[in-house]
Amino acid sequence: MSQVVWAHTEDDPELEQSGIKLGSDPVRATVTYAGQSRPTPLAVRRFITSYVFQDGTPEDQSGLATELLFLEGKAEFWLPVQDRLVPQIKQELRRGDTVELYAVWVGATYPVGGRREQVFLVNEFRKPGAQQRARAAPAPWYTFRGPDGDFTVQFPEEPKREADVPGLIAAIRRYYANSITYYVGVEYEDVGPAASVLKPNHEATVSALLQEQGNRIVSVRRLAKDTSQIELWSPMRTPNSFLHRIDRTIVRNGRSYTLSCGSRLIGQEVNRAACRRFFDSFRIIGVPQ
Numbered sequence: 706m707s708q709v710v711w712a713h714t715e716d717d718p719e720l721e722q723s724g725i726k727l728g729s730d731p732v733r734a735t736v737t738y739a740g741q742s743r744p745t746p747l748a749v750r751r752f753i754t755s756y757v758f759q760d761g762t763p764e765d766q767s768g769l770a771t772e773l774l775f776l777e778g779k780a781e782f783w784l785p786v787q788d789r790l791v792p793q794i795k796q797e798l799r800r801g802d803t804v805e806l807y808a809v810w811v812g813a814t815y816p817v818g819g820r821r822e823q824v825f826l827v828n829e830f831r832k833p834g835a836q837q838r839a840r841a842a843p844a845p846w847y848t849f850r851g852p853d854g855d856f857t858v859q860f861p862e863e864p865k866r867e868a869d870v871p872g873l874i875a876a877i878r879r880y881y882a883n884s885i886t887y888y889v890g891v892e893y894e895d896v897g898p899a900a901s902v903l904k905p906n907h908e909a910t911v912s913a914l915l916q917e918q919g920n921r922i923v924s925v926r927r928l929a930k931d932t933s934q935i936e937l938w939s940p941m942r943t944p945n946s947f948l949h950r951i952d953r954t955i956v957r958n959g960r961s962y963t964l965s966c967g968s969r970l971i972g973q974e975v976n977r978a979a980c981r982r983f984f985d986s987f988r989i990i991g992v993p994q
Contacts, residue, residue, distance in 0.1 A: 706734045706777050706825065709810050730810040731973075732825060735833070736782070739774035740800030745785045746772075752814045752824060753785070758969050768885055769826060775806065784808065786827040787885050794830060805831045809886065809970060826885055846982070849880065851893075853993040855958065858891055859986035861979070874900065886969055887976045889983045893962045895993070901959045907933055921947065931956050939967075946971045953984050958992045 709732055753769060769785035773794060776782070784806070786794065798804055807829040813821045846859040860882040867879040872894040881890035904910075908925045915937060916922060923936040933954045938947035950967030964987055966980035 706732060706736070706782055706808075707780050709823075709825075726813040726821075732806070732808045732810055734777060734806050734808070736775040736777045736804060736806055738794070738798045738800060738802045738804050739776055739781075740798075741774040742791070742795075743772050743774075743783065745769055748814060749785060749822075749824060752812065753826070768883070773827075775804075782825070784825050784827050790827065790830065797832065803833060805833050807831075809973070811970060828885060846986070847882075848986075849891075850990075851993075855960065855989065855991050855993040856891075856893075856962065857986075857988050857990055858964070859983065860889060864890070872896075883969065886973070887979060888965075888967055888969055889979070890965045891962060891987075892965070893960055895959060896956070896961045898959050901956045901961070903927070903931060903933055903954070903956055908935070911935060928953070941971060943971070949974045951975060951980050951984075953987075955987070955989075957989050960993055962987070 709730055749772075750769070768788050770788055771786055771791045772783040773786050773791070774781060774783055794804075806827055808825045808827045811824050811826055813823050846861055847863045848857055848859050849864055850857050860880075861884060862882050864880040864882040867881055867890075869876040869878055871877070874897065875895045877892050877894045879890060879892045881888055908927060911933075912922050912925050912935070915935070919940040921938040923938065925933070925935040927933050934951065935954075936949075936951045938949055940947055948968055948971060950965060953964045955962045955964070964984055966975055966983050968975040
């Protein structure tokens with residue numbers, strides 16, 4: 706971790722004036738657990754929700770409410786830890802235990818003029834060697850059934866319904882689940898029989914529209930006569946910052962479904978294994994009731 710901090714510690718007056726620096730560097734570090742915890746400072750939570758996620762996540766729902774203290778040599782690191790990991794760490798580790806952390810460096814802030822504070826997010830941990838205890842198997846994914854009884858899809862956890870947004874023909878209903886590093890979601894709109902087929906120029910039309918909005922298209926392809934997929938990088942508020950995502954559109958029975966799987970960390974590719982599992986779990990089980 707000290708090497709990552711050193712790599713991102715350079716004199717840059719413009720950064721000090723803007724107050725932030727963003728990035729996305731995976732980190733694997735062997736550290737010592739100090740056995741102390743504290744609430745994640747408000748400035749750090751605001752940095753995470755406002756600049757790292759940039760998706761409107763409220764400060765009190767960052768999923769990183771607690772910082773734990775770790776030591777790397779003589780250096781101290783107060784690190785925000787995923788909420789789900791905090792009780793596991795406190796149960797499995799004792800003060801002075803060596804632990805391997807899997808984290809992501811997401812940027813730096815200047816909460817005090819001229820003093821840089823590096824921000825890491827802890828995603829996983831492991832006790833090395835024979836000290837490693839067997840941990841409970843990961844919870845199975847949550848099978849979500851559409852409220853109209855027309856589809857099922859599996860989420861990493863129970864999804865939350867987001868506010869409807871206007872569509873081209875009708876309101877778009879939306880359900881999403883977030884992890885620290887990625888999100889998945891399903892949106893659907895009633896388009897009627899006449900619009901419930903993908904036109905031959907669907908991919909070209911969608912690509913052109915997204916490019917007009919500043920998106921960078923990686924690939925777009927027709928997977929089946931009623932299914933299309935696009936991979937892209939979407940621009941964020943911070944200049945030259947992009948988030949990676951994959952969208953899959955399926956039209957069936959007068960309804961258009963869009964499955965989205967995207968990274969929440971700027972510049973980092975999405976978890977493709979999670980995307981594949983999410984996409985492959987989608988099933989049409991009937992007509993909307």
